[in-house]
Amino acid sequence: MITLRDVILRRGPHILLQNVNWTIFHKQRIGVIGANGAGKTSLFSVILGELGVDAGEIEIPPKLRFAHVAQETPGIEKSAIDFVLDGDSELRTLEAKLLEAEQDNDGTLIAKLHARMGEIDAYTANARAAQLLSGLGFSHAEQQKQIKEFSGGWRVRLNLAKALMCRSDILLLDEPTNHLDLDAVIWLENWLIKYPGTLLLISHDREFLDHVVDHIVHLEHQELKLYSGNYSSFEKQRAAQILVQQAAYEKQQKHIAHLQSFVDRFKAKASKARQAQSRMKAIEKMELIDAVQIDSAFHFSFKEPDKCPTPLVKLEDAIVAYGDHIVLTDLNFSIGPKERMALLGPNGAGKSSLIKLIAGEIAPATGMRETNNGTKIGYFAQHQVDHLQLDESPLQHLKDIAENTKEQVLRTFLGSFGFVGNRVMESVNNFSGGEKSRLALALIVWQKPNLLLLDEPTNHLDMDMRHALSLALQDYQGAMILVSHDRFLVKTTVDQLLLVANGKLTPFDGDLDDYEKWLTKFRKEENITAEKPTVSKKSQRQEDAKQRELRKPYIEKIKSHEDAIKKLEQELNAIEKNLADTEIYDEKNKKSLQELLLKQSEIKKKIQSEEELWLKAISDLEKL
Numbered sequence: 001m002i003t004l005r006d007v008i009l010r011r012g013p014h015i016l017l018q019n020v021n022w023t024i025f026h027k028q029r030i031g032v033i034g035a036n037g038a039g040k041t042s043l044f045s046v047i048l049g050e051l052g053v054d055a056g057e058i059e060i061p062p063k064l065r066f067a068h069v070a071q072e073t074p075g076i077e078k079s080a081i082d083f084v085l086d087g088d089s090e091l092r093t094l095e096a097k098l099l100e101a102e103q104d105n106d107g108t109l110i111a112k113l114h115a116r117m118g119e120i121d122a123y124t125a126n127a128r129a130a131q132l133l134s135g136l137g138f139s140h141a142e143q144q145k146q147i148k149e150f151s152g153g154w155r156v157r158l159n160l161a162k163a164l165m166c167r168s169d170i171l172l173l174d175e176p177t178n179h180l181d182l183d184a185v186i187w188l189e190n191w192l193i194k195y196p197g198t199l200l201l202i203s204h205d206r207e208f209l210d211h212v213v214d215h216i217v218h219l220e221h222q223e224l225k226l227y228s229g230n231y232s233s234f235e236k237q238r239a240a241q242i243l244v245q246q247a248a249y250e251k252q253q254k255h256i257a258h259l260q261s262f263v264d265r266f267k268a269k270a271s272k273a274r275q276a277q278s279r280m281k282a283i284e285k286m287e288l289i290d291a292v293q294i295d296s297a298f299h300f301s302f303k304e305p306d307k308c309p310t311p312l313v314k315l316e317d318a319i320v321a322y323g324d325h326i327v328l329t330d331l332n333f334s335i336g337p338k339e340r341m342a343l344l345g346p347n348g349a350g351k352s353s354l355i356k357l358i359a360g361e362i363a364p365a366t367g368m369r370e371t372n373n374g375t376k377i378g379y380f381a382q383h384q385v386d387h388l389q390l391d392e393s394p395l396q397h398l399k400d401i402a403e404n405t406k407e408q409v410l411r412t413f414l415g416s417f418g419f420v421g422n423r424v425m426e427s428v429n430n431f432s433g434g435e436k437s438r439l440a441l442a443l444i445v446w447q448k449p450n451l452l453l454l455d456e457p458t459n460h461l462d463m464d465m466r467h468a469l470s471l472a473l474q475d476y477q478g479a480m481i482l483v484s485h486d487r488f489l490v491k492t493t494v495d496q497l498l499l500v501a502n503g504k505l506t507p508f509d510g511d512l513d514d515y516e517k518w519l520t521k522f523r524k525e526e527n528i529t530a531e532k533p534t535v536s537k538k539s540q541r542q543e544d545a546k547q548r549e550l551r552k553p554y555i556e557k558i559k560s561h562e563d564a565i566k567k568l569e570q571e572l573n574a575i576e577k578n579l580a581d582t583e584i585y586d587e588k589n590k591k592s593l594q595e596l597l598l599k600q601s602e603i604k605k606k607i608q609s610e611e612e613l614w615l616k617a618i619s620d621l622e623k624l
Contacts, residue, residue, distance in 0.1 A: 034219030087165030114601030318367030378449030
């Protein structure tokens with residue numbers, strides 16, 4: 001249980017949190033929400049002990065184990081899987097102590113260390129780390145790559161995997177779905193649902209919050225309010241509170257107006273002066289109810305395109321390939337005016353490559369890509385912010401593409417994306433990731449495209465901006481192709497789902513819930529092979545005989561490991577029978593006890609090793 005009492009937190013001269021009182025109970029699953037800059041990340045830093053409070057106190061149990069995602073990952077020469085294993089600090093400590101004990105030939109300590117490693121499932125650590133990496137989109141080959149070989153976005157995933165590897169009592173995640181695709185988000189969601197500890201989660205993803213948390217903490221106007229239920233429940237509760245508050249405010253304003261009217265009429269009249277003074281004091285003593293302020297800083301819309309020719313883009317027998325590696329084949333596809341599509345598909349299937357092809361960023365290896373003369377594409381890529389000029393201001397960026405437009409018009413337009421006052425003149429280099437994403441979107445919106453290609457447009461955007469984007473896209477009069485891990489955005493803005501999988505692009509018959517089921521089935525199928533051609537019975541018999549010959553050594557290997565496991569289990573049973581005898585724990589039998597414990601630990605380790613080899617042999621046989 002963590003308790004905050006009368007906490008005040010400042011950032012420079014600005015107060016982020018004022019008189020916060022909050023108790024975090026064991027196994028609560030709390031979504032922390034609020035506008036960018038409200039203090040969510042700073043609150044996490046306070047709980048982690050990285051930032052002190054300006055007033056008040058925070059109580060944290062001394063033995064509480066925390067896990068959180070590091071902000072940076074250095075480009076070191078260590079494999080991805082070893083880096084993730086470092087997340088289990090006790091495992092690494094035990095491994096170091098065991099190595100030292102083996103060098104010193106300390107049998108008693110070796111036995112104790114092996115016993116503890118068994119308690120923490122140390123012998124399955126590699127498999128668990130590999131499972132985490134696989135869920136987050138790393139192939140088996142990539143798990144062996146050096147950290148320095150990965151880009152920034154993939155290093156963020158590695159930090160996330162390392163945090164999940166840590167055996168913790170409380171897990172703090174700050175916008176973990178940024179840099180993830182939909183597949184990884186669904187996998188993470190399912191992992192977090194099973195997490196046994198306390199969860200604190202900062203997120204701007206409504207669907208993700210709905211599925212994972214059972215409480216919401218809302219940071220607004222320097223206050224922290226706790227709501228029971230998921231995000232949808234919070235929205236309903238807050239809407240009801242707003243209605244009550246607004247009704248109370250209006251009622252109070254009418255009452256004040258009535259009292260003030262009496263004062264204004266009779267304050268100069270001697271016979272009524274006392275009553276007027278009494279009413280003035282009543283007004284002064286009132287605890288004023290604030291008017292509700294729920295307006296978002298973002299109000300923008302896409303202007304209607306000048307024209308929408310048909311088709312906007314057409315692909316015929318197109319192939320996407322990088323060198324000899326073919327990603328997508330047989331692409332026959334066209335998009336017409338006002339068509340709204342979302343691309344689904346497993347990680348690495350080619351969704352971003354397809355959008356690049358449609359955008360003209362890459363050319364088809366074979367086949368044809370055609371665009372109509374009137375096609376005007378607005379393309380937002382995952383790394384669109386990298387194309388901004390860091391030394392220029394938002395106003396200068398807009399001037400570059402809006403020549404002969406009055407500055408006030410440009411300022412008003414930028415204001416609808418949250419860039420107001422002097423902010424429009426500041427260098428982009430000082431902007432946050434969310435501000436850069438907003439600016440990149442603003443530049444696209446200004447150009448009135450008739451075809452929008454959006455590849456993960458919500459990364460770094462807060463809830464208000466995501467909502468504004470959803471509303472703007474709903475009213476958009478052009479065509480759109482969307483790739484997004486934000487299921488709320490997909491559900492509210494598109495009317496067609498396309499599946500990119502197995503090198504093909506096909507219509508997806510179903511909704512996002514159906515896609516999750518499809519994805520679960522897809523992951524279970526380790527190998528997807530083309531349908532075998534029809535062969536003669538003779539050829540089939542020859543092929544069967546060949547397969548039996550190929551399978552024979554694997555079957556023998558499996559039998560060998562099974563026999564070894566059976567023999568080791570018999571030895572282990574005999575040792576455990578001896579350990580069940582109370583006499584073995586007498587002082588005179590201390591040496592025998594140590595030998596038995598050491599032998600027990602060694603046999604358990606051998607069994608574990610044999611089981612892993614047995615599983616690998618079965619896997620190799622299945623692949624064959």
